Every structure is written in structure tokens, then in C-alpha cells.
Amino acid sequence: GAGVSQSPRYKVAKRGQDVALRCDPISGHVSLFWYQQALGQGPEFLTYFQNEAQLDKSGLPSDRFFAERPEGSVSTLKIQRTQQEDSAVYLCASSLVAGGGEQYFGPGTRLTVT
Amino acid sequence: QQPVQSPQAVILREGEDAVINCSSSKALYSVHWYRQKHGEAPVFLMILLKGGEQKGHEKISASFNEKKQQSSLYLTASQLSYSGTYFCGFGRSNTGKLIFGQGTTLQVKP
Numbered sequence: 001g002a003g004v005s006q007s008p009r010y011k012v013a014k015r016g017q018d019v020a021l022r023c024d025p026i027s028g029h030v031s032l033f034w035y036q037q038a039l040g041q042g043p044e045f046l047t048y049f050q051n052e053a054q055l056d057k058s059g060l061p062s063d064r065f066f067a068e069r070p071e072g073s074v075s076t077l078k079i080q081r082t083q084q085e086d087s088a089v090y091l092c093a094s095s096l097v098a099g100g101g102e103q104y105f106g107p108g109t110r111l112t113v114t
Numbered sequence: 115q116q117p118v119q120s121p122q123a124v125i126l127r128e129g130e131d132a133v134i135n136c137s138s139s140k141a142l143y144s145v146h147w148y149r150q151k152h153g154e155a156p157v158f159l160m161i162l163l164k165g166g167e168q169k170g171h172e173k174i175s176a177s178f179n180e181k182k183q184q185s186s187l188y189l190t191a192s193q194l195s196y197s198g199t200y201f202c203g204f205g206r207s208n209t210g211k212l213i214f215g216q217g218t219t220l221q222v223k224p
Contacts, residue, residue: 033210033211035214040217041217042116042214043212045212048211058211059211095210099207100163100205101210102146102158103146103212104158105148105155105156107154
């Protein structure tokens with residue numbers, strides 16, 4: 001288990017439901033990032049953690065999106081009252097250093113809101 | 115604000131070379147290059163920090179012109195395994211936040 005893992009890999013939610021997406025970063029990695037990737041587009045930054053501190057959440061599209069990393073390891077991205085426009089692949093990435101280093105991505109969670 | 119990549123798509127024969135360009139309208143701290151195959155995670159290729167450096171990784175190399183705020187990825191003697199979508203990601207500080215381009219789809223044919 002050397003890489004970044006994410007669960008679930010696929011999630012179908014009815015509009016209005018809440019979802020929680022999990023990310024297990026590479027052990028010992030200080031930085032953790034969440035990105036949203038729409039079909040045919042590049043990843044879009046959502047939020048950044050350095051250990052347990054959320055240092056940048058400027059990319060979260062609305063207050064329905066919430067992320068946490070309480071013990072500086074596993075992170076959860078929560079989306080409340082899902083909307084159709086939330087349908088996308090949610091990617092998690094981790095980096096060994098605090099900012100600026102190479103980021104290693106997980107396989108992503110494909111969220112479909114119906 | 116999003117980096118502009120060119121070309122949008124390219125088709126090569128095995129053994130041919132390709133260049134993918136990426137430019138920004140704002141000052142940059144770093145450039146990251148990733149390759150993503152369909153349905154898979156982006157895979158890290160290389161990172162270049164401001165200073166005009168050039169890096170290489172096997173037959174893939176890249177340059178970063180800080181003054182022009184541009185980066186180029188060079189693929190030489192392409193292999194079938196090079197097929198995928200290439201993304202550049204620009205960092206404007208050392209926080210690690212990356213802004214990605216829209217991607218360049220590369221297809222290598224036998």
C-alpha cells in the first residue's frame with residue numbers, strides 16, 4: 001500500500017443527499033490536496049492541508065463543501081445537499097513536503113449525482 | 115488564470131518527437147507536469163522551479179522560462195506507452211496549490 005488510496009471509487013447520489021469521500025495519503029506525507037476534475041478538463045484545486053491544518057480552502061465551490069484532516073493523515077471531503085453540477089471525479093493528492101513538492105495522486109472517486 | 119496548453123491534441127508515430135507548450139499570464143513559482151491515462155490517476159513526471167532550469171527523465175525533458183512564464187515538455191523517440199493526456203500545473207507560491215491547464219491529448223500509433 002505505497003500509494004494514495006481513495007474510497008469509494010464510485011458513488012451515485014440522489015440530488016440533495018450528503019456524501020463523504022475518503023482519502024488515505026502516502027504514510028508520512030505532510031501535505032494533502034483535494035482536486036475536482038470534470039470530464040475532459042484538468043484537475044481544479046479545492047483545498048490544501050499541511051498536517052491537520054487546512055491552510056487554503058479557496059477552491060471550495062460553496063459552503064456545501066467541507067474537508068477535514070483531524071489527525072494529519074486520513075482526510076474526508078464532505079458534500080452536503082449534492083447538486084447535479086457536483087458530478088465529477090474527486091482526486092486526492094499528497095506530498096512529502098510542506099508545499100511545493102511533487103504531488104502523488106490517488107485513483108479518484110467518481111461522483112454521479114442523479 | 116488557467117494556463118494555456120498547446121497543442122490541444124497530437125498524433126504521433128512511434129519514434130517521433132513532440133513538444134507540448136504551457137504558458138501563464140502571471141508570475142510563476144513552479145511548473146509540474148503530469149500524464150493521465152483514461153480512467154486513471156495523473157502520474158507525476160517532473161517539477162521545475164523558477165530559475166530557468168531544464169530537467170530530463172529518460173526520453174522526456176522539460177524547460178521552464180521564468181521570464182516568459184512558459185514551460186515546454188519534450189518527448190523524444192515516443193513510445194506507445196506515452197499515449198495519454200498531459201497536464202501542466204502552475205504553482206504561484208510555495209504552498210503547493212497548482213492551477214492546471216486544460217490538457218494535451220497525445221496518441222502514439224505503431
